[in-house]
Amino acid sequence: MTHDEFVASIRERYVDLFDPDNTEGDWAYLITVGPGWWPLVEEYCAESQTLLREHGETGKWFIRQIKEKFGELRIYIRPVAEPLNVDWYSETLRDIDPPQPTPVAELLSDLRGQITEQANRTCEECGDPGGLHVVDGWYRTCCDKHFQEWQERKGLK
Ligand SMILES: [Zn+2]
Numbered sequence: 001m002t003h004d005e006f007v008a009s010i011r012e013r014y015v016d017l018f019d020p021d022n023t024e025g026d027w028a029y030l031i032t033v034g035p036g037w038w039p040l041v042e043e044y045c046a047e048s049q050t051l052l053r054e055h056g057e058t059g060k061w062f063i064r065q066i067k068e069k070f071g072e073l074r075i076y077i078r079p080v081a082e083p084l085n086v087d088w089y090s091e092t093l094r095d096i097d098p099p100q101p102t103p104v105a106e107l108l109s110d111l112r113g114q115i116t117e118q119a120n121r122t123c124e125e126c127g128d129p130g131g132l133h134v135v136d137g138w139y140r141t142c143c144d145k146h147f148q149e150w151q152e153r154k155g156l157k
Contacts (some may be wrong), residue, residue: 006038007031014045016052019062019080031066036127036142037073037119041066044075044115048108055104071132071139073119075112079105 001009010031011018022030031041045063052058065076101109123130123143130143133150140150 001035001038003035006035010041010045014049016058017045017049017061017063017077019064029065030063033066033068033073034124036123036125036130037068039127040073040115040119040122044111047111048077051107051111052104055107057104061104061108068124068141071134071141073116075116077108077112 007027007030011027018030019026033041044066048061048063049058052061060080061077062080063075063077065074067074120141121129121131122141123146124141125146126143128143128145130141130146132139132141133147134140135151135154138154140147142150
């Protein structure tokens with residue numbers, strides 16, 4: 001499966017999790033992680049979709065980006081913007097007393113924690129057991145074999 005095919009399959013199967021206003025340009029950079037992490041992305045999408053359905057919040061949260069940063073899997077999911085016609089009273093209350101995280105926000109955060117924790121131990125290239133490697137300020141979570149290849153490619157060995 002190519003990266004484009006993977007993104008297309010996620011887009012097709014988890015329609016509820018993505019902003020329908022995303023352009024093709026948005027989609028080109030929405031999911032940019034290597035194949036070793038694709039099963040984790042898939043698992044995250046499946047479980048967050050179920051979670052949102054169970055809590056009646058389907059369509060209220062959108063995944064904005066899934067990428068690698070400093071060797072870690074980063075998943076950005078955000079509530080859909082609140083309607084603009086909030087009345088004055090609740091607006092004022094919010095200023096005084098910022099909203100507490102909702103149960104769904106906490107569950108999504110726990111789920112993301114579980115998935116990214118697994119990614120920390122999974123090679124982003126091939127999905128084998130791995131760990132974080134840092135070379136010359138470059139970060140990569142990979143298995144021993146891909147660490148070797150990476151160093152060779154960079155001319156470090
Ligand atoms: Zn590997």
